[in-house]
Amino acid sequence: MRLTKEQEREIEARRLAEARLLAERREAARQDEECECREGMFPAASASRRGLLSGGSAMAGAAVAALLQGRTVRAEEAPAGAVLRDVPEDPTKMLGEAVAADGGYGSRSQFETEVRWRYPTANEYTSWSMTPLQDSLGNLTPSGLHFERHHGGIPTIDPARHTLFVHGMVDKARKFSMEDIRRFPSVTRKHFIECSGNGLTEWKKPTLKTVQGTHGLLSTSEWTGVLFSTIAREVGIDPDAAWVLAEGADAAVMTRSIPMEKMLQDAILAYGQNGEAIRPEQGYPLRLLLPGFEGNTHIKWLRRLVISDKPFMTREETSKYTDLLPDGRARQFSLEMDAKSVITFPSGDMRLPRPGFYTISGLAWSGRGRIQSVEVSVDGGKSWQPAQLDTTPEPVCTVRFSLPWAWDGKPAVLQSRCTDETGYVQPRLDELVALRGTSSIYHLNAIQSWAVAADGSVSNVHA
């Protein structure tokens, strides 16, 4: 008997439905077997994500609910950035996916669920999303997990229509197309970007549960672009020029004034990130990269550089991104990011299943150069052991560090502290508060403490 096309399709659809049903049953059975501790050790749904729902965020809905349930719904809906495929019982007994059937751009495994978490600000167009550091491996942040801070949403920009204007105190005011910019000699460098608001919830008391919430406004990428110094030569800078206004082409028309010294030292007009064009949410097609300066100054969707003798005192550098002190005055142009480190495993809201061997691991970084060394304490800072640096320290780039640890099952407080090549040592929170009070919002770079309880649960504490 010959089947019609329609009948063939129907049979195929039924087969797929049955396979899916089977997969779900298997998944459910496997979940029953799985101990709670394993789910907790590498939480599929972090506490911050649960907090998000109870916080009544606008991001609520089926997609988030699905994510929160983690593995059970995987058979129905793929996590962001993944494609759902049937999972064969034995992948050696049938063909896999056809080559290039993905359309030529790959995706991650449907079993990987980590996503950025949007901090539940009232308005989702001026908001931020945080990198899931608890799941981070190695040193680089996948572009799709790089943290975000937007003040008027993410613009969609056609690079063919994007122009960078450079004017003000210059010999020859010029405009550059993206094609022009890509023709200049380029540099490729690995740098972290950290929002100076990273940790702003943690000044007075431990607030967010996970390292994504406490430290997730930190990401590291390899950036490619043209040095500002190259462009400066092309336009000719007035010797009296001392500041540069950088302006973005988003709805906020974000602007910051940058000291000329910094611009000429190492500022990059970046169009590449991790080997491909910068993502829209990272400033496509062009962003400013100011190694070691607070994230807000790395203007995205860069469309204008105005050369001047004085700072412009924009809203962002007066009413925001200034650090209020106890006497009511505020520090201004606090641009460099001080040295900082954090343990990402084990970290808040995880659970160690049983005493025994673990590898403590984390990230360290400094806006003033290379990381020189990292120490780890398992007794709340009473004693310190040198950690191993798992990646080669590069200027203004994170390093991954680690320390083997045999947990004896007793309560412990884990901390890391780094020293950068200038000799600056990451401070304790009480040292910072003594200098700055608790109202400065920005630039919290204190030592982070994670308490491990006797039952293995890990929580954010001030110790």
Add this chain to the structure above:
Amino acid sequence: MSMRECKTRRLLTGGAVVAGLLAAAAGTAQAEGKGPFGLGAPVEEGDLAGFTTVQPDGRGLPPGSGNVAQGAEIYAQQCAACHGEKLEGNPAEGIGGPVLIGGRGSLASEAPKKTVESYWPYAPTLFDYVKRSMPFTSPGSLSDEEVYAVSAYILAEAGIVAGDATLDAESLAAVEMPNRNGFIPDPRPEHQLYR
């Protein structure tokens, strides 16, 4: 690797090849008013017309003016939904508009209230920000006159200018903001944190 390969490689990866090309090209390029690479195009008249570039001394403020009464009307239509009828802000879900006035004397307290009135050091910044970035859902839609007017209204409600004030480039730059001297240069890195 032979000497020749080594040299070629260095040229290709370093700046030397660029320098060589530049030396050759510089004469022609600079004679034409271009930079050493000869890339890009001159900024032409009109290219910068759509941009706002205001400085605290008033440089860059455009011609035109607006008064408090006009500003009150514009505020009610364009701003009040997010910033509140009395400039008190609107924290509602989906809005999240900040408070604009009040808070004087609170900066050294346990609960500092940072507003245009209590915190902003320069009045021209208000014009600059509103002109570029407001209203939130239709940024850049207010005329220069409307921005002067709404700036005058906010500053009048803050008790910083008179209730019948008219603001233009000169008078806005002359406004004395209460927290004008509230900022200090960044003293970091704090030497206490070196060991």
